Amino acid sequence: MADEGDRRPAGELESSVLAALWAAGTPLSAAQVRTAIPQDLARTTVATLLGRLCEKGLVGRRPGGRGFVYFAVQDTHGLAARRMHRELDGGSDRSMVLARFVEGLAPHDEAELRRLLQEDHP
Template sequence: MPQFGELEAAIMDAVWQAGKPLRVREILDRLGRDPEPAYNTVHTVTEILFRKGWLAKEKDGRAYRYNATKSREEYVAGLMGEAFAAAGDRSATLARFVEAMRPGEAEELHRLLGEAVQRETPQ
């Protein structure tokens, strides 16, 4: 799973935050970057994200609206999976990851692990 480039990440953030399909102009308006990228640049990168499978598009008059095909959480989980796969010692890497968690996050992880174990255990 490749990490997004700077403009790709900004476009995906805009789409994820909107929670609805956006036209390229709406994406550009939400970027809030200075200097503002050209419309054609945003359109080109949005189309690249579509071809990569990160965005879906639907016709809206003469334009298209773009929507994320995966959530931000799915994207980040994929990055985490790749990071663990690249680790020489997955257990040590996981231990360091857990050590860096805030107490509430560790409790949530514990709860989620308990649910995963229950799903895997035959009834």
């Protein structure tokens, strides 16, 4: 197990758990997630991480086996979009945040954004 002084940021651990769920392509138990991630974590730590990811809406769970099985709710693209929304929502001036974002886009990304905005969306 990792030494208490060797703590990793929660984001790194959550990313490992999500990567394991994406790679599996099928729901996993907490024990299966534990063996699929590169970090050597206690069972309770993995269970806590999965619970937090469920609360954040990034992971779903359903009954399976003797407990729950967990699955990623969004793919990597959806997760990136969710982070972008969170940043936008956290700014005091949405218009300024969007303007700064667009200013920093590469020309091909700006063109793609314009194309997407012109599409009809249901």
